[in-house]
Amino acid sequence: xxxxxxxxxxxxxxxxxxxxxxxxxxxxxxxxxxxxxxxxxxxxxxxxxxxxxxxxxxxxxxxxxxxxxxxxxxxxxxxxxxxxxxxxxxxxxxxxxxxxxxxxxxxxxxxxxxxxxxxxxxxxxxxxxxxxxxxxxxxxxxxxxxxxxxxxxxxxxxxxxxxxxxxxxxxxxxxxxxxxxxxxxxxxxxxxxxxxxxxxxxxxxxxxxxxxxxxxxxxxxxxxxxxxxxxxxxxxxxxxxxxxxxxxxxxxxxxxxxxxxxxxxxxxxxxxxxxxxxxxxxxxxxxxxxxxxxxxxxxxxxxxxxxxxxxxxxxxxxxxxxxxxxxxxxxxxxxxxxxxxxxxxxxxxxxxxxxxxxxxxxxxxxxxxxxxxxxxxxxxxxxxxxxxxxxxxxxxxxxxxxxxxxxxxxxxxxxxxxxxxxxxxxxxxxxxxxxxxxxxxxxxxxxxxxxxxxxxxxxxxxxxxxxxxxxxxxxxxxxxxxxxxxxxxxxxxxxxxxxxxxxxxxxxxxxxxxxxxxxxxxxxxx
Amino acid sequence: xxxxxxxxxxxxxxxxxxxxxxxxxxxxxxxxxxxxxxxxxxxxxxxxxxxxxxxxxxxxxxxxxxxxxxxxxxxxxxxxxxxxxxxxxxxxxxxxxxxxxxxxxxxxxxxxxxxxxxxxxxxxxxxxxxxxxxxxxxxxxxxxxxxxxxxxx
Numbered sequence: 001x002x003x004x005x006x007x008x009x010x011x012x013x014x015x016x017x018x019x020x021x022x023x024x025x026x027x028x029x030x031x032x033x034x035x036x037x038x039x040x041x042x043x044x045x046x047x048x049x050x051x052x053x054x055x056x057x058x059x060x061x062x063x064x065x066x067x068x069x070x071x072x073x074x075x076x077x078x079x080x081x082x083x084x085x086x087x088x089x090x091x092x093x094x095x096x097x098x099x100x101x102x103x104x105x106x107x108x109x110x111x112x113x114x115x116x117x118x119x120x121x122x123x124x125x126x127x128x129x130x131x132x133x134x135x136x137x138x139x140x141x142x143x144x145x146x147x148x149x150x151x152x153x154x155x156x157x158x159x160x161x162x163x164x165x166x167x168x169x170x171x172x173x174x175x176x177x178x179x180x181x182x183x184x185x186x187x188x189x190x191x192x193x194x195x196x197x198x199x200x201x202x203x204x205x206x207x208x209x210x211x212x213x214x215x216x217x218x219x220x221x222x223x224x225x226x227x228x229x230x231x232x233x234x235x236x237x238x239x240x241x242x243x244x245x246x247x248x249x250x251x252x253x254x255x256x257x258x259x260x261x262x263x264x265x266x267x268x269x270x271x272x273x274x275x276x277x278x279x280x281x282x283x284x285x286x287x288x289x290x291x292x293x294x295x296x297x298x299x300x301x302x303x304x305x306x307x308x309x310x311x312x313x314x315x316x317x318x319x320x321x322x323x324x325x326x327x328x329x330x331x332x333x334x335x336x337x338x339x340x341x342x343x344x345x346x347x348x349x350x351x352x353x354x355x356x357x358x359x360x361x362x363x364x365x366x367x368x369x370x371x372x373x374x375x376x377x378x379x380x381x382x383x384x385x386x387x388x389x390x391x392x393x394x395x396x397x398x399x400x401x402x403x404x405x406x407x408x409x410x411x412x413x414x415x416x417x418x419x420x421x422x423x424x425x426x427x428x429x430x431x432x433x434x435x436x437x438x439x440x441x442x443x444x445x446x447x448x449x450x451x452x453x454x455x456x457x458x459x460x461x462x463x464x465x466x467x468x469x470x471x472x473x474x475x476x477x478x479x480x481x482x483x484x485x486x487x488x489x490x491x492x493x494x495x496x497x498x499x500x501x502x503x504x505x506x507x508x509x510x511x512x513x514x515x516x517x518x519x520x521x522x523x524x525x526x
Numbered sequence: 527x528x529x530x531x532x533x534x535x536x537x538x539x540x541x542x543x544x545x546x547x548x549x550x551x552x553x554x555x556x557x558x559x560x561x562x563x564x565x566x567x568x569x570x571x572x573x574x575x576x577x578x579x580x581x582x583x584x585x586x587x588x589x590x591x592x593x594x595x596x597x598x599x600x601x602x603x604x605x606x607x608x609x610x611x612x613x614x615x616x617x618x619x620x621x622x623x624x625x626x627x628x629x630x631x632x633x634x635x636x637x638x639x640x641x642x643x644x645x646x647x648x649x650x651x652x653x654x655x656x657x658x659x660x661x662x663x664x665x666x667x668x669x670x671x672x673x674x675x676x677x678x679x
Contacts, residue, residue: 005650012649150638151603151645158646202638212612213619213633216672217626229627315624315631322635 006159013155017353018378020145022385023131025350027145029389030124031197032343035328035336036477038084041120043478044400046460048085048115052108054263058251060110061089061267064103071241071273073098078266080107081284086120087113117410118400123418129205132419136208142201143209149198156187176359183352186345193342194349200326203319229316230292231309238275245303247279253305254281254296262286265293269300277301280309286332290317291324351386358382379434381426387441388425390489394448394482395421401452401459435496442493449486453479598654606661607644611637613668620675 017024033040042048052060061077069075073092080087087107092098104113119126130138170181187194207214207222218224247267255263265284271277277300283293295309312320324330328339358379365371396418403413429437456479457463467475618633619626644661651657 008649009646012646016645147638147641147645150642154642154646199638203635206634206638210612210615210634210637213615213630213637216616216675217619217630225627225630228625229631313625313628315628315635319631319635 009155009158013152013159014357016148016155017152017350018357020148021350021354021357022381023141023145024149025347025354025385026131026389027128027142028343028346028350029393030128031201032340032347033124033393034121034128035331035340035343037121037125038086039121039474039477040124041122042085042474044118044120044397045085045113045115046462048113050080050082050085050107054079054255054260055248055251057087057107058247058264058267060107061087061105062247063110064105064112065089065091065269065272066244068103069093069101069272073271075269075272076266077268079264081263081265116400116405117407118414119411123396123415129201132415139205139208143205146198146201150195150202153187153191153194153198157191160184160188176356176363179352179356179359183349183356186348186352190342190345190349193339194346196325197343197346200322203322204326229319230312232270232280232297236276237271240275241273242275242277242301244269244272244277244300245279245298249303250279250281250296250298250305254283257296258283258294272300275301278306285329287330289324289330290320291327291329292317292320351382354378354382354386380429380437383434383437383441384422384426384429387438387445387489388422388429390485391425391441391445391448392418392422394445394452397452397482398448398455401455438496439493442489442496446486446489446493449482449489452482595654599648599651599657602654602657602661603645603648606658606665607641607648610644610661610665610668611641613665613672614640617668617671621671 057079058077061079065072065075065077069091071094073094076090078084078086078088078090085107087105088102089105090100090102092100104115105111106113126132129142131141132138133141170185171177202209207225211220211222214220214222214225247269251264251267258264262284264281266282268280268282269277270280279298279300281296281298283295285293287293292312297306297309298304299306311317328336331339358375361375362371362379365375396414399414399417403410403417407413425441428441432440453464462475464476464479467479615630615633615637618636619630622629622632624632647660648657651660
């Protein structure tokens with residue numbers, strides 16, 4: 001009975017993983033990159049400077065917003081900090097369905113930034129949960145993937161009797177066994193992370209995915225839920241106008257209280273230009289795991305301090321904690337790298353799982369001399385996603401350096417280049433034999449990564465030694481990572497190439513017993 | 527790979543999912559006792575409504591009844607599981623003796639756990655019918671809780 005249950009779970013693990021595997025890989029890769037979203041933005045906007053202090057940045061944003069939206073439903077200012085170089089402002093026009101607008105500003109002048117037009121790290125952040133699809137379809141699709149992922153992880157755990165022993169087991173050059181071992185290690189190594197990141201990912205958009213509770217308790221009005229669960233000092237819009245008090249003194253008060261290190265990171269102004277305007281200043285991350293950080297509330301007209309945000313109730317605290325765990329803004333540098341590495345093992349887990357599916361099936365069909373359509377399709381999609389996506393990302397970075405700076409809709413074109421490259425990878429994978437496709441796309445990805453520092457040098461004049469000399473962690477880190485990735489892709493490409501060439505010589509040794517079915521596993525590798 | 531040690535050398539025996547027996551996602555080969563000629567019927571084998579016939583079929587060919595059963599279980603896991611989880615969230619939202627916002631948040635956060643369990647059940651249950659029953663029954667209970675609660679204010 002027990003084995004029957006495990007077999008059923010193994011079946012579920014295989015299929016729930018396969019069905020969404022390719023999207024999951026893309027979600028994992030872009031999500032992992034998102035841990036360094038501000039750093040990627042800095043690299044993609046080399047014109048950005050990090051001058052001035054928080055009070056100056058707040059003043060710059062205020063100047064701009066007073067100019068373009070003196071009376072509005074709300075303003076939202078996201079201030080630069082030691083990681084984030086951008087000053088971003090958002091505002092909603094007056095009225096219940098007021099238009100939502102955004103602008104990126106020069107942190108000193110308060111004018112729209114003259115830095116090159118790019119989505120920067122935000123591209124990966126948004127792709128991670130929207131897949132470059134229109135709202136809300138991408139988000140729904142990601143939610144479905146996350147649910148499958150959750151099921152795949154749980155069934156994956158159930159399937160393993162000897163999870164501890166298998167963790168220390170790797171049998172290289174054994175075809176399917178090696179893939180299985182590697183899949184096990186990459187899964188188990190960061191298992192708590194995988195479970196956490198999948199569940200908390202669902203939590204980030206839970207009201208979109210599971211609106212039933214809000215429906216019965218609030219008649220579907222989620223903003224009512226939010227104002228009850230996360231109380232803010234919200235007034236009603238008054239009939240009379242009144243000028244908004246200056247923001248800089250409020251920032252100074254907040255910094256006096258919190259210290260400049262974990263200072264103000266966000267400013268939210270409700271009803272600017274109205275008699276009942278209010279201002280909330282939010283503290284930067286670093287206090288704890290939770291997404292919720294301290295807030296100070298001010299009267300928007302008198303500028304008087306009204307009070308501090310109180311503690312949340314247990315469920316609301318839990319929700320903010322889970323949200324905070326997912327986006328990991330709290331993580332200092334070392335921990336952030338640990339999250340990044342865990343994310344990479346997640347990518348490997350999905351990739352090896354996908355390859356394993358084909359490696360397991362191909363030998364049996366090779367004997368009959370005919371590959372079923374499903375297997376052929378999975379093999380090709382594996383190439384297009386596992387090798388094609390990194391290639392497209394490398395090309396995306398190239399586009400950031402190579403597209404003309406004054407191009408109209410430049411940010412959109414960068415994304416189009418990315419999507420076009422990925423599509424080309426898909427077509428290439430469909431046309432070529434899988435082994436050739438693996439080699440060619442992996443080599444292309446390796447070249448794409450390794451030429452990035454060169455292109456960067458030609459276009460901006462910056463290079464690794466110079467970055468090292470001035471202690472620019474972002475520039476150094478970016479170059480080292482793309483070089484490491486390029487090397488890794490090149491090594492895998494070489495392994496695939498050699499494996500295919502040496503089949504006959506190795507086949508008898510690989511068989512190692514009666515399992516001659518394995519001797520052709522080499523034909524499919526990546 | 528134990529396939530070669532079995533009496534059926536040269537031919538891979540398949541389980542009812544059309545998989546080779548050694549190809550389960552288990553690094554440990556089945557115990558030797560399992561390699562005697564009449565394969566043991568396991569619960570997984572019972573997952574298929576098509577009985578033992580699949581074993582004799584060539585790989586990749588499965589009966590229509592088997593496909594129907596898998597489709598039914600998949601629907602139970604995805605649609606039934608979602609319905610059950612949504613009903614669970616709504617039931618907690620109205621029934622938990624907590625402030626409204628707290629009850630809603632607990633219900634919504636925990637609903638994904640309910641969905642996962644329902645999905646596992648859909649494929650662990652002995653038959654597709656039992657899979658549906660095990661999901662619809664709790665869903666009905668949750669639904670009854672929601673309907674018996676006073677309307678939202």
